[in-house]
Amino acid sequence: MSRIPGLGIARGMALTLRRLFQPKVTVQYPEERYPVSPRHRGRLQLLYDEFGALKCETCFQCAQACPIECIDMGGTDTKDRFHVHWGPPEQYAERRSESALRRSGRPVPDPAYTAFEPVDLAPLEAILAAEDYDPRRMPAILERTQAAYGHLPVATLKHISHSTGAWYAEIYGTASSCEHLRFEAPTTRAIGLCRCAACTLAGGGRLRAALEAAGGTELPGTTPDGALTLAAVDCHGASPGDPYVTVDGVPQRGLSPEKLAELATAIRAATARPGRA
Amino acid sequence: MTRTVSRDDPRVLLESPATIYDAIPPYPPRSEREAEFYALRDGEMLVNLGPQHPSTHGVLRVVLKIDGEQVVDLDPVLGYLHRGIEKLAENADYHQAICYTDPLEYVSSLFNELAPVMAFEKLVEIEVPRRAEYIRILSCELLRIASHGLFTGWLALDLGGYAPILYGFIERDEIVEMLAALTGQRMLFNYMRIGGVNGDLNHEFMSRLGEWMSRAAREIAANQTLLNENEIFVRRTRGLGVIDRETALRLCLTGPALRATGVPYDIRRAHPYSVYPELEFDIPTRDEGDSYARYLLRLDEVKQSLRIIDQCLEQMPDGPCMAKIPRLIRPRPGRAFAAIESPRGQYACYAISDGTDQPFRFRIHDPSFVNLQSVGVLVPGNLIADTMAIMASLDPIMGGVDK
Amino acid sequence: MSVVARSWGHLTPAGKVVVPLLGIVLALGLVAFLGIVTGILPAIGDTVVLTGRRNVGIVRFLVAATAALLASVPIAFINIYLEMKLLAWIALRRGPNRVGPFGTLQSVAHGFKVLAKEDFTPTGADRAVFTIAPVVTFLSVVLAFMVVPFAPGIVGVDMNIAVLFFFAIGGLTVVGLLAGGWASFNKYSLLGGLRSAAQIISYEIPLTLSVVGVVMLAGTMSLHGIVEAQAGHFWNWFVFQQPLGFLVFFLAGTAEGNRTPFDLTEADSEIVAGFATEYSGMRYGFFYFAEYVNLFILSAVTAILFFGGWSAPVEIHQLAAWLGVAVPSFAIDPSQLGIGLLFLLALGPALGTVLCAIPVALLRTDWSLRRALAVGFVLFNVVAGGLVIAWAYLASEVVAGLFWFLGKTFFFVFVFVWMRATLPRVRIDQLMGFAWKWLLPASLFNIFATAAAIVLVNR
Known part of the structure; x- marks a missing residue:
């Protein structure tokens, strides 16, 4: 600040007054255009050589190298015979998300973004009320919820x-890191x-027995552990001379009663879960 | 305990229309600090400053707890501009990763490219031609002047001044057009390459640069008369947001914010890189540590940058501007760290290679983010209007803060 | 009935306006014809004229109020255009230049835009207060407009306490701003409203006290009388006798009009737009019309109180007498010309155009004759217009007064815009400190010094 009060302001005012009469810098766009540098890289167009031929050889290198895959190329080959194409044909947004999944190199399960079935929330409300809507008791809430619904x-x-205020991602992360949920x-x-x-x-009678x-039902x-369902199906006369048996809907042939019992026991052992009594 | 509901629950609108105006988050406090901040005493009020506000330099949201005009406490909320740039760069090969870093601190993009390029060069162990090094420094210092010019304008704009921001943009536009002649782009230059730069100096750039250098110092000095001694500006910034040396070091401030407290720490001299050891320039420092000192310090830096540009042009060697490097780089497994002095402070890149053509880990240390954390120390106790002056004097760029 | 409805449906939108208008005109014509024929209408007319003559004060007030309301809008438009253009030029931009010649209709386009925008009331706002606040602000400004004398005799109401009235009404603005800020149900608006209350009330005091010196010198509170007290040459202007008073008045007026560097009520970098944050459409437009009319009035009052209002810096007749030049007498009554006037009106433009086109055609031989004639026509109009204005200036003191008054007023508008382009904003505590610690003592000292001077001189 100078000694004389107001001198700084006066100098600023003098500068702006001088600027008032200086030539203006605005470029009036549609009429005037700024000269574009020959090295400018922002042109969205294919270049021609001095003989008027397209410089693009449809080598697809640009499309392959494009980090966000926004280049989508199509054309004919050099002898003008085949249609060639690079890039998935979908809409951009779809392609982008698809590309993100592919680039991540792993399947991305996100039930957060799929439509979900409504369930009866009354038992859950009871659990939440008992746990005081406290996000810090999340493991207990989740375990009791699973006990009530069979799963989450x-x-x-x-x-x-919504009720506890914890973020969905936090709850999902908690639950996915627990083996039994x-x-x-x-x-x-x-x-x-x-x-x-x-x-x-x-x-068929012996098989049924x-x-x-083996199933205990x-x-x-x-079955009591919920791992195996014994269903009555109809053969529609499809298997003459052999009892009609399906495993997960696939018809089986030539099963003896012992083999079938073994199969049932094996399935029960494989799919039974500790979370369910 | 009261039951809180999520803000995106449609019942919120139906049941209690007033709750949607609260700055209080919809979840219960998750830490002692949050509980303390969001508990209001009598006469206090929360104000959401941002994410859409004329003077938050992008999309920073600051929840101010105010008592009248006085800021009692504040809670910055980040992440509105998060684009996952580091993760994106890990899924691209080494050449492609560079172009992702451009929009970090978008007013000084060349610096954002320089740090990763230097880190990758350490991984690949290649020698950069000296001409390329000089071109890098030349273009970076030009951009530093443009960035500081914009800073001046932003600071004045946040204080209510109208002209400086437009003069700053005119100044920046000349530099950026000049760089467009060199690099081919105006804002996200994508000019640095592993082993050199994308293109050699050309006639258009050199003629523009020469024409600009002949009047740069004079014009910059003329524009500064608007603010330098302006009584209103000086009274509003002097003694405002004072940070002492110990606190600045404890908060890991770098760049002008640190040098304004008297610590002459500049990566260009402290850990010299590129050709800076061969160049003559001073590290300006000031002792006051207030907003005005930070402002004046940047003006001094502009002068030093002009000196560096002069020397670069004088000492520019002949030779190639790009080393011979393969199209696909597969460095040996290892790790590399490179730090440079960006207009805002230490800008660093850390990369780990696992032997593939993509970086295994890629991390950016951003000065805006580190400097911004000092608002928690500087702002409380000041008025609302000073919040802007303090934040602007730290010059945060939200693109870099949120990555 | 269905025929009418169907015909109505076939009309274009323009037709739907024109047809009812035609009907109304026809009906009025019929009524007038019948009234004149039967002699009822002349009788009513006589009564109306008589009533008007008896209550001439009321009629004059109504006409003046209507004129003030109507004039405030173009004045706001002119100020907005000036501000846009000058700010742009100072920032090395070109400013508005697309709508109308040199962009002069840009602010009109803005007005239409504001008119067509949705008028939005936020949830939780106090609807009644929210709606009435812009009207209060606008009306208080227009009321202050009523006492501003433009030229001798051209004044809405020539009050003998006009200065007092001006400050009293000017203080009403804050009611609208505070109400708008409170009713918006927005924290920024609330802060802006409270800031405006604090600021305007604080600055009212030095603003009013700084004028006391002028009132003491002029011996009257009538703005008309104050201007007449400064008649003569420019060294009679009160700015030379009251420099401190002028300074205080100008600074306090800047704060009173919410202009930079004291525009804290709508500080866009701090509290978004202050009291106007939640306003949109024409309500927002009212606030901004009020602000720009207020800018004009502040400049006008500055010109009146300290720069002699409509009086010219130098009396042209005395100047001519000093220089030994006779001022041509323009006291021509056009009716004296008789038939010559007809010839002048008929042939003057054509002859003038040809006369002006001849040098153009001789100088620019590359131009076509038609082009030279066109340029000649424009030149002639400029010359003739200048002559007419000069005649009007010399012949009528109202025109001369308007010329000087508007010139001085728009000079101060320019100064306000210039300050806005240059200066940053002060902080709220500095603002209040400036008012109470500097301006108030300065204005009190000014009153004391003026009184002492008057006493000393008169003794």
Whole structure:
């Protein structure tokens, strides 16, 4: 600041007054144009050589190198015979997300972004009220929710997020890092057996007895551990001389009662989960 | 405990229309500090400064707790401009990764390219031609002048001045057009390459540069008379946002914010890189540590940059501007760190190679982010109007803060 | 009925306006014809004229109020255009230059834009207060406009306490700003409204006190009388007897009009737009019309109080007498010319155009004759217009007064814009400190010094 008060302001005012009369710098765009440097790299156009031929040889190197894959090329080959194309044909947004998934090199499960089934939230409300809507008791909330619903449906996670204030991503992260918490209902496999007269006569009765013994339940029913469903299917006369058996909907041939019992036991051992009593 | 609901729950609008105006986050406090900040005493009020506000330099959101006009406390909320640049760069090969770093601190893009390029060169262990080094320094210092010119304008704009920002942009536009003649782009230059630069000096650039250098010092000095001694400007910035040397070092401030407290720490001299050891220039420092000192310090730096440009032009050697390097780089496994002095302070890049053609890890240390954290120390106790003056004097660029 | 409805449906939008207007005109014509024929209308007319003559004060007030309301809008437009253009030139830009000649209609286009925008009331706002606030602000400004004398006799209401009225009404502006800031239900608006309250009330005091010296010198509170007290040459202007008073008045007026560097109420870098943050459409437009009319009035009052209002810097007749030049007598009554006037009107433009075109055609031989004639026509108009203005200036003291008054006023508008382009904004505590620690003592000292001087001189 100078000694004389107001001198600094006066000098500034003098500068702006001088600027008032100086030539202006604005470029009036549509009429005037700024000269573009020959080295300018922003042209969105294909260049021609001095003979008027397109310089582009359709080598696709630019499209391959483009980091965000916004170059999408199509054309004919050098002898003008085949149509050649680089780049996926989808819309840009789809391509971008697809590309992001591909680049990440791993499957990205994101149930947060898929539509979810609504569930009855009354049991969850009871659990949350008991846990005081406290996000710091998240493991307990999640375990009790799984006990109530069998697994953690997305709807319940969303509701927990809304009610406790914890972010969905936090809850999802907590749940996915716990071995015993699961987001989908445990997969149930099914063994089907036809009970028509032809199949029963061909040995279906013995198969049924072996199956019910191995599964510990009646034929139309589910084993106590929930791992295996015994279903009644209809052969529609498809397997003459052999009882019609399906495993997960796939018809099986030539199964003896012992083999079927073994199969059922193996399936039960493989798919049973500790979380379910 | 009261039950809070998420803001995106549609019931919020139906049940209580007033709650959507609260700056209080919809979740319960997650730390002691948050609980303390969002508990309001009598007469206090929360104001959302940003993310859409005329003077937050992008999309910074600062929740101010004010008592009348006085700021009692503040809570900066970052992340509105997060683009995941570091992660994107890890999924591109070494050449491609450079162009991702351009929009970090978008008013000084060349610096954003220089640090990763230097780190990659250390990984690949190649020698950069000396002409390329000089061209790099020349273009970087030009851009430093442009960046400081914009800083002057922004500071004045946040104080309500109207003309300096436009004069700053005119100054910057000349430099940027000049660099466009050299690099081919105006803002995101993408000019640095591993092993050199994209193109040699050309006639258009040199003639523009010569014409500009003949009047640069005079014009910059003329524009400074608007603010330098202006009583209103001086009274508003002198003694404002004073940070002492110990606090500045403790907060890891770098760049002009640190040098304004009297610490002559400049990467160009402290850890010399490129051809800076061969150039003569001073590291200006000031002892006051206030906003006015930070402003004046940048003006001094502009003068030093002009000196450096002069010397670069004098000492420019002949030779190639690009080393011979393969199209696809697969460095040996290892790690490299390169730090440079950007207009805002220490800008550093850390890269790990696992032997593939993509960096395994790629991290940027950004001076805006580090400098911005000092607002928590500087702002409380000042008025709302001074919040802007303090933030602007730190010159944060949200592109770099949020990455 | 269905025929009418169907015909109505076939009309174009313009037709839907024109047809009812035609009907109204026809009906009025019929009524007038019948009224004149039966002699009722002349009788009513006589009554109206008589009533008007009896209540001439009221009629004059109504006409003046209407004129002030109507004039405030173009004045705001001119000020907005000036501000845009000057700010642009100072920033080395070109400014508005697309709408109208040299962009002069840009502010009109802005006015239409504001008119056509959605008029939005935010949720939670106090609707009644929110709606009435811009009107209060605008009306208080227009009321102050009523007492500003433009030229001898050209004044809305010539009050004997016009200065007092001006400050009293000027203080009402803050009610609108505060109400708007409060009713918006926005924290920035609230801060802006409270700032305006604090600022304008603080600056009212030095603003009013700084004028006391002028009032003491002039011996009257009528603005008309103050101007007449400064008649004569420019050294009679009060700025030379009251430099301190002028300085205080100018600075306090800057704050009163919310102009940079004291525009804290709408400090865009701090509190977004202050009290106007939540306003849109024509309500916002009212605030801004009020602000720019206020700018004009402040400049006008500065010119009146300290720069002699409509009086010329130098009396042209005395100047001519000193220089020994006779001022040509322009006291021509055009009607004396008789038939010559007809010839002048008929042939003057054509002859003048040809006369002006001849040198152009001789100088620019590369131009076509038609082009030379066109340029000659423009030249003739400029010359003739200049002559007419000169005649009017010399013949009528109203025109001369308007010329000088508007010249001085727009000079101060220019100074306000110039300050806005150059200066940063002060802080709120500096603003208040400046008012109470500097301006108030300075204005009190000014009153004391003036009183002492008057006493000393008169003794």
